[in-house]
Amino acid sequence: MDEKQIEKVNCLIIGSGPAGYTAAIYAARADLKPILYTGLFIGGQLTKTGEVENYPGYPDSTMGPEMMANFHRQAAKMGADLRIGYANAVDFSKRPFRVSIDDKKELLADTVIIATGATPKWLGLEAEQTYAGKGVSACATCDGFFFKGQDVAIVGGGDTAAEEALHLAKLCKKVYMLVRKTGFRASKTMVHKIENTENIEVIFNVEVKNIVGDGRKVNGVCLRNNQTNTDLTLSVSGFFVAIGHHPNTELFKSWLDMDKAGYIQTKNCSTATNIPGIFCCGDAQDANYRQAITAAGSGCMAAIDCERFLLAMEHSPIAIADVS
Known part of the structure; x- marks a missing residue:
């Protein structure tokens, strides 16, 4: 990955939608100073959904785009840095992890939360x-x-x-x-x-x-x-x-464990992947439920897993390595 404009990030969230925005809300409240890049499809699949009646807290229902706009505003209010852009290349060989944004900027991230979702076929x-x-x-x-x-x-x-x-x-x-x-x-x-x-x-x-x-x-x-x-x-x-979904995980195939369909595998009912410091939530790892509420729940889990990882690193004799 060529050297470009470089920024150091504590917690990077890739992807918006219920999982990404919820991860941003929880990570911001934990003072992880998260930076979220929305991806090309800001707000995820719910922005193409009409009326939503089955999300708790909306007794009179709501529209999918309106719900995602509310998620976005709440994450911003909590202090998350929300940016329009997409990750086009990654290097997860060591921490800090390298992530290229829009092929113009390079981030060095201590932790990464993947919330890139899945696209219906x-x-x-x-x-x-x-x-x-x-x-x-x-x-x-x-x-x-x-x-x-x-x-x-x-x-x-x-x-x-x-x-x-x-x-x-x-x-x-x-x-x-x-x-x-x-x-x-x-x-x-x-x-x-x-x-x-x-x-x-x-x-x-x-x-x-x-x-x-x-x-x-x-x-x-x-x-x-x-x-x-x-x-x-x-x-x-x-x-x-009902002919299937494509998990939006192609970018991570050479790095993370996945099933045959491309869903990222997480460990022991957590959001942790096979690489310490990389977490995955929402439909990018969920082939079974694919609901807004389950995506949001796993986004919460990812932020908590990320916070615990960073706390453990602070108290570990092995510091997060610098990129040479």
């Missing part, structure tokens, strides 16, 4: 973005309640899709489960549950060609049966995509 249809938050969602647990008593469709054939279809079936009048192949990828247990749920109809061998609506909300999905070469349009008010 989409089908690649323009309508997915047009109707995001207006009937299109990548999280049935988050948004299923808004379609109570209505007909919806969900695309995907794995365990996640099956689990979300079952969740929707408890709320919705009808759930169409759209599977591209001739059979499920889901486990036999999940398939058995799907087959025994009356208001779930599985349609195999179909490709989603388009999502249609009136400009304000979804009212249908256009399908192509690849086996019969026929077209079909379903009347639905909600369309859910």
